[in-house]
Amino acid sequence: MARRKSPKPRRKPASRRRRPQKRRPVLRTLLAVAVIGFIALLVYVAWLDGQVRQQFEGKRWALPAQVYARPLELYPGQALTVDQLQAELRRLGYRERNRPHQPGTYARLGRSLVITTRAFDFWDGREPSRPLRVEFSRRGLSDIWRADNGDVLDLVRLDPPLIGRIYPAHKEDRVLVRLDEVPPLLIDALLTVEDRDFYQHHGVSPRAIGRALLANLHAGRTVQGGSTLTQQLVKNFFLSSERTLTRKLNEAIMALLLEWRYDKDEILEAYLNEIYLGQDGRRAIHGFGLASQFYFERPLGQLKIEQIALLVALVKGPSYYDPRRYPVRARERRDLVLSLMAERGMLDSAQAAVAREHSLGVTPRATSGVTRLPAFMDLVRRQLRRDYSDEDLRSEGLRIFTSLDPEVQQAAEAALSGQLARLPGEDLQGGSVTVDVNSGEVLAVVGGRDPRFAGFNRALDAQRPIGSLVKPAIYLTALARGDYTLATLLDDGPLTLDLGGGETWQPRNFDHQSHGQVPLFQALAQSYNQATARLGLALGVPAVLDTLQALGIERELPAWPAQLLGTASLSPFEVAQMYHTLAAGGFRTPLRAIRAVLTPQGGPLQRYPLEVVQAAPALPVFLLDAALVNAVRHGTGKSAYRSLPGSLTVAGKTGTTDDLRDSWFAGFSGDRLAVVWLGRDDNQPAGLTGARGALRVWADTLRRLDVQPFEPPAPLGVEWVWVDSRSGLRIDKDCRSAVRLPFAEGTAPRERARCQD
Amino acid sequence: MPRHLFFPLRHIIPIVFALFVTACAGPQTGEEDASAVTGRAATSLLARADTHVQAGQWEQAAALLERALRIEPRNAWLWHHLATVRFRQGRYAQAVSLANKSNSLAPGDTVLREKNRRLVEQARQAAARS
Numbered sequence: 024m025a026r027r028k029s030p031k032p033r034r035k036p037a038s039r040r041r042r043p044q045k046r047r048p049v050l051r052t053l054l055a056v057a058v059i060g061f062i063a064l065l066v067y068v069a070w071l072d073g074q075v076r077q078q079f080e081g082k083r084w085a086l087p088a089q090v091y092a093r094p095l096e097l098y099p100g101q102a103l104t105v106d107q108l109q110a111e112l113r114r115l116g117y118r119e120r121n122r123p124h125q126p127g128t129y130a131r132l133g134r135s136l137v138i139t140t141r142a143f144d145f146w147d148g149r150e151p152s153r154p155l156r157v158e159f160s161r162r163g164l165s166d167i168w169r170a171d172n173g174d175v176l177d178l179v180r181l182d183p184p185l186i187g188r189i190y191p192a193h194k195e196d197r198v199l200v201r202l203d204e205v206p207p208l209l210i211d212a213l214l215t216v217e218d219r220d221f222y223q224h225h226g227v228s229p230r231a232i233g234r235a236l237l238a239n240l241h242a243g244r245t246v247q248g249g250s251t252l253t254q255q256l257v258k259n260f261f262l263s264s265e266r267t268l269t270r271k272l273n274e275a276i277m278a279l280l281l282e283w284r285y286d287k288d289e290i291l292e293a294y295l296n297e298i299y300l301g302q303d304g305r306r307a308i309h310g311f312g313l314a315s316q317f318y319f320e321r322p323l324g325q326l327k328i329e330q331i332a333l334l335v336a337l338v339k340g341p342s343y344y345d346p347r348r349y350p351v352r353a354r355e356r357r358d359l360v361l362s363l364m365a366e367r368g369m370l371d372s373a374q375a376a377v378a379r380e381h382s383l384g385v386t387p388r389a390t391s392g393v394t395r396l397p398a399f400m401d402l403v404r405r406q407l408r409r410d411y412s413d414e415d416l417r418s419e420g421l422r423i424f425t426s427l428d429p430e431v432q433q434a435a436e437a438a439l440s441g442q443l444a445r446l447p448g449e450d451l452q453g454g455s456v457t458v459d460v461n462s463g464e465v466l467a468v469v470g471g472r473d474p475r476f477a478g479f480n481r482a483l484d485a486q487r488p489i490g491s492l493v494k495p496a497i498y499l500t501a502l503a504r505g506d507y508t509l510a511t512l513l514d515d516g517p518l519t520l521d522l523g524g525g526e527t528w529q530p531r532n533f534d535h536q537s538h539g540q541v542p543l544f545q546a547l548a549q550s551y552n553q554a555t556a557r558l559g560l561a562l563g564v565p566a567v568l569d570t571l572q573a574l575g576i577e578r579e580l581p582a583w584p585a586q587l588l589g590t591a592s593l594s595p596f597e598v599a600q601m602y603h604t605l606a607a608g609g610f611r612t613p614l615r616a617i618r619a620v621l622t623p624q625g626g627p628l629q630r631y632p633l634e635v636v637q638a639a640p641a642l643p644v645f646l647l648d649a650a651l652v653n654a655v656r657h658g659t660g661k662s663a664y665r666s667l668p669g670s671l672t673v674a675g676k677t678g679t680t681d682d683l684r685d686s687w688f689a690g691f692s693g694d695r696l697a698v699v700w701l702g703r704d705d706n707q708p709a710g711l712t713g714a715r716g717a718l719r720v721w722a723d724t725l726r727r728l729d730v731q732p733f734e735p736p737a738p739l740g741v742e743w744v745w746v747d748s749r750s751g752l753r754i755d756k757d758c759r760s761a762v763r764l765p766f767a768e769g770t771a772p773r774e775r776a777r778c779q780d
Numbered sequence: 781m782p783r784h785l786f787f788p789l790r791h792i793i794p795i796v797f798a799l800f801v802t803a804c805a806g807p808q809t810g811e812e813d814a815s816a817v818t819g820r821a822a823t824s825l826l827a828r829a830d831t832h833v834q835a836g837q838w839e840q841a842a843a844l845l846e847r848a849l850r851i852e853p854r855n856a857w858l859w860h861h862l863a864t865v866r867f868r869q870g871r872y873a874q875a876v877s878l879a880n881k882s883n884s885l886a887p888g889d890t891v892l893r894e895k896n897r898r899l900v901e902q903a904r905q906a907a908a909r910s
Contacts, residue, residue, distance in 0.1 A: 101851075178851075461850075462846075610884070633846050633862070634877075
């Protein structure tokens, strides 16, 4: 290592070449080799320089992007209660005052609110600060006028709640700190323990290496490292624990390069934000800012002496000294750090003694991510990374406007956690996505039973077989062909398909019964596998896959028959895309979590416009939706009405997979679509059908929201007919087996069945 | 205080819409569109969208129309206006889709359906030309 300690002088090769020694060919060859070698080395060093600079520059951020929920619009006629508006004002941090004259204050007077709004710059213009009086009637918000001059206002947009700060170019959460925000005690302790000569050396410290060498020889094994902070930083950039000599050499060169290019404080700041300090499932904890949140749930500036000492102690080996798993080891090392701090005069001995008396002070469970909405933020981050260049995302202080609806998010979280707590099995997990039917905007994402936990995001990443959720695609394929109606009889008898090579496929009904001839709408409502598989085979698996693709499933699915029973593994988010197209009358809209991104100067980086594509003709989608309404009203989804009012028309489908591993429900009202998955992360049976698990969460979510019934306008050429749910024939509407169903004009059954009540 | 203003101001719509239509060279129909049921909030956004349309600021107009659609998502007229803006931007496929969406929400509105039909026709022709 000492040989390459200092950068080479550059002139040398040139000056030698000027005086070639012609009489000595051996020497000349040697010289040529040396020159070539030297040039190669220079190129190599330049390459390393590029690498390390890219890393260093890429990790320097000052201002995070601010992420906002949707702004609340206020207008007469809106279905909004005075309590809901007050809740929003509290979320926004408006203060209750007797005289609310200042922007950001309000007063409640019985059923009305007097508010002075804050001004806010949106992507489509500025919303000025205004004094408002907002009146409510039993039906909702009735009037808004200016509190100062009585002018009537048609529409007011409040400022949007800030829901988080993120570094969109990073894959993970960060809490970046500036050097001046870091407690000096932490820096002093860090330098004492890890790199005493930091402000003296040039990236590599021969003294430290010597010291370490002596200590290691003395102990007969590696007890001390000689790496400087700069070397550790470089090591962290490339995330390799390889301990080869080349690796070390590369690190040393890059450390020298970093020191040459940047000053000490810049390097120290990068180190403080980059160093690896723990692991939270799949999430790596980098930097002291995040580590402080992770271990103590408080910002760095609020840490006590012993907590600072613990973080410094962790640098040596975050998993070996993990304070949650190995508290004894962690405490020993922390106390060692405290002693060193006292030795160097950072603490007096009394302070150190008191600090040693304290317990580790870590929170019991690593529940807290940086944001309260880790699953939704995850989606925002992914859509940003998908749609923007890294360069744009690195701009400081972006403002990101999302479609998150705090009230819907709250309802979805409460429903998932609440229902999971009531269902058996501590290992039971789940995820849900809630979408606005009309705009395709994502309103809420829940990634697991603990919605604050920034771990595995099941709403986006749990890819599970969808089971019967696939069936609407099969029935839509049939209805779109024109020769099937909702009353067409399907054969639910047993079937065996020869797959060739001696293999057969035998789909079975859930109840292990065959139901003979059943009307199409009934086969969907009861989720009969045999009738559905036979129908799907008649239509052709590729035709069904085409429908799935049109509905918005982008994943390539192999065209084997088992697809007809939902062997495709999809995430709740993907399912939401598919069902959104059904809820929106056959118009597909890419699900969006972001409305617009603005630069700090207020210029739009990009807006996400509303785009629709007609994915399926309106009439068959209308027929299918009616069948999905019937499936909740009378079929496998009917237990939804244990929590929903009978007057609320909703549509949806249950999904259950083999051995009850996955419990699904996807469904919609007129304005909200939600997809819920429940199951276990280890893919063991959860013991729940779609109806007994996910459906409960779904219904509970909708119950908590003031949703609109699903009542799409009938396309032209539709007639409604009362049909017998057993025979599919026309029947008297007073019959118990009568169901009212839509048909394309001229295709309704003509024959009448006799009432069997 | 004018509490009775809870209901839509129907008389504003023809004016706003007439402005809108004259600004759009696309679908030309002279009749008044009093059949549109648009609330005050959406109407005011529509009026603001119109000023952007007149100035040829299509994206700003679209942003306001989308905002109006969040308030009245089932308003087939708003979807039609958005379709018209996309048509003027030369985004013909979107214009067709949005006009179809508008139709799907207005099965009984013959006036609007006729406008959408013409818009779709013009968009298809324009797309074929370009």
